[in-house]
Amino acid sequence: MRTKQTLIALMALLVFPALLFAGTISGKVVYTGTPAKQKPIDMSKEPSCAKQHATPVTVETVVAGPNNALENVVVYISSGAPDDGQVPSQAVTFEQKGCQYIPHVLPMHVNQELKVINSDQTSHNIHPLAKVNREWNKSQPPGTPPLSEKYDKAEFISVKCNVHPWMHGIFAVLNTNHYDLSKGGGEFKLPNLPPGKYTITAWHEDYGTQTADVTITGNETKDVNFTFKAKAY
Amino acid sequence: MAKFFSITIVLIAIFSAIPILRHTWVAPEDISTHGALIDEQMSETMAEAGISFLAAQFILALFIWKFSNRGPDAKIKSFPGGAKGLVIAALLVVGVEVMALGVFGVKAWANVYLDAPSANAMPIQVQAGQFAFYFRYPGPDGKFGGLHPELINEGSQNIFGLDPEHDVDARDDIVAAEMAIPVNKEVHLLMHAKDVGHSFFVRELRVQQDFVPGLDVSLHFTATKVGKYEIVCTQLCGLGHYNMKAYLEVMSQQDFDNWLKQQAGQ
Numbered sequence: 001m002r003t004k005q006t007l008i009a010l011m012a013l014l015v016f017p018a019l020l021f022a023g024t025i026s027g028k029v030v031y032t033g034t035p036a037k038q039k040p041i042d043m044s045k046e047p048s049c050a051k052q053h054a055t056p057v058t059v060e061t062v063v064a065g066p067n068n069a070l071e072n073v074v075v076y077i078s079s080g081a082p083d084d085g086q087v088p089s090q091a092v093t094f095e096q097k098g099c100q101y102i103p104h105v106l107p108m109h110v111n112q113e114l115k116v117i118n119s120d121q122t123s124h125n126i127h128p129l130a131k132v133n134r135e136w137n138k139s140q141p142p143g144t145p146p147l148s149e150k151y152d153k154a155e156f157i158s159v160k161c162n163v164h165p166w167m168h169g170i171f172a173v174l175n176t177n178h179y180d181l182s183k184g185g186g187e188f189k190l191p192n193l194p195p196g197k198y199t200i201t202a203w204h205e206d207y208g209t210q211t212a213d214v215t216i217t218g219n220e221t222k223d224v225n226f227t228f229k230a231k232a233y
Numbered sequence: 234m235a236k237f238f239s240i241t242i243v244l245i246a247i248f249s250a251i252p253i254l255r256h257t258w259v260a261p262e263d264i265s266t267h268g269a270l271i272d273e274q275m276s277e278t279m280a281e282a283g284i285s286f287l288a289a290q291f292i293l294a295l296f297i298w299k300f301s302n303r304g305p306d307a308k309i310k311s312f313p314g315g316a317k318g319l320v321i322a323a324l325l326v327v328g329v330e331v332m333a334l335g336v337f338g339v340k341a342w343a344n345v346y347l348d349a350p351s352a353n354a355m356p357i358q359v360q361a362g363q364f365a366f367y368f369r370y371p372g373p374d375g376k377f378g379g380l381h382p383e384l385i386n387e388g389s390q391n392i393f394g395l396d397p398e399h400d401v402d403a404r405d406d407i408v409a410a411e412m413a414i415p416v417n418k419e420v421h422l423l424m425h426a427k428d429v430g431h432s433f434f435v436r437e438l439r440v441q442q443d444f445v446p447g448l449d450v451s452l453h454f455t456a457t458k459v460g461k462y463e464i465v466c467t468q469l470c471g472l473g474h475y476n477m478k479a480y481l482e483v484m485s486q487q488d489f490d491n492w493l494k495q496q497a498g499q
Contacts, residue, residue, distance in 0.1 A: 165363070
């Protein structure tokens with residue numbers, strides 16, 4: 001029994017050498033300057049959504065955290081790590097709730113299943129404005145089962161609702177599984193990187209992109225921080 | 234059988250006139266200074282069209298009653314002077330009636346469209362787009378910033394395509410999803426569509442005006458009663474048309490000033 005387990009472990013190491021030398025890139029995304037005030041959203045024409053929000057809802061273009069942290073930045077390996085072609089079998093979900101998209105930014109792998117859920121008591125019509133991929137829009141009345149879709153090319157896609165003009169989200173369709181979305185403190189983490197030279201890209205929907213080159217030599221953690229310049233308007 | 238048909242026509246005509254004459258369906262309360270003229274015009278139109286309708290039905294019934302039992306050999310009499318005279322006479326009668334409605338209606342129409350708004354009328358811009366109305370106030374500087382359609386981004390709530398970074402006038406512009414106005418103050422409404430045709434309809438205001446893409450339409454009115462009224466789109470504009478509405482809040486001047494301040498602070 002023990003021999004078998006050891007054998008499996010050895011084989012696993014052969015197949016995934018990354019497990020032996022798994023480097024990690026981690027860091028923080030921050031901004032300098034003063035971000036524009038996020039405008040409030042008036043949902044009064046859709047009372048079933050308005051009543052779900054105890055506090056006023058604002059747009060989510062720039063979500064700032066404490067100490068100038070910048071949330072919702074997609075950080076991913078844009079070159080250096082060849083796409084392992086492994087499409088995660090788990091679907092990512094995009095929920096329409098309270099007439100907002102949750103999450104606001106949804107990263108996914110090319111060809112990964114995308115499930116769109118309507119949890120509201122009103123009809124939505126989701127319309128991702130794809131330019132490289134095929135563009136579509138679909139109506140989803142309340143109670144409709146989740147829609148299932150996938151994108152076969154890498155692209156940042158702006159998503160809108162054809163019924164509620166204020167609804168806005170992003171699909172980040174990536175050619176890699178090495179990605180993360182910066183959290184409330186601006187932190188991100190890209191684990192399990194085999195040794196090599198990488199280019200990391202940080203993408204923000206309003207502030208644009210930034211890149212950094214990182215070399216991973218072995219079992220180590222490299223710190224990389226990104227600083228975006230905030231726009232006053 | 235023909236006589237039965239003739240009586241049925243008369244009965245249908247009379248029964249359809251009864252609810253109109255009894256005012257079964259009353260118009261919603263009028264809250265505008267010009268609404269009385271519009272209502273008067275509507276009643277005049279209804280009366281004239283109603284009389285013509287009843288007359289036409291009664292004459293039809295009479296002819297059926299009188300001539301339905303003719304034998305196959307009966308001679309058909311033609312209208313004196315032939316059909317030409319009849320057509321000209323009909324055109325004159327109907328034409329004069331329509332012209333008269335138009336001429337008398339101009340005074341109601343002019344109030345909203347033709348006369349220039351007074352110098353101190355409050356300008357509000359309204360933009361219709363699938364499927365919401367948005368309203369813009371010029372802010373404390375009294376000037377609207379320029380419009381840059383390429384900058385329209387609903388995701389960041391730049392509904393009108395303003396450029397506050399380069400355009401000082403746009404910085405204090407107030408954009409809202411509801412329309413607040415002070416009571417007894419003239420409002421000059423500047424209307425444009427973002428995408429397709431829409432319509433701005435407030436029953437109580439007696440204002441119903443289409444948005445035509447590419448045209449800047451303007452009208453003016455004065456609301457006379459504080460309250461909350463519904464603004465609906467009455468031009469089928471697409472999938473979400475049923476849900477395209479906003480609210481008109483008519484407030485006291487003081488409430489309105491507070492509302493503006495609150496909007497500006499957001």
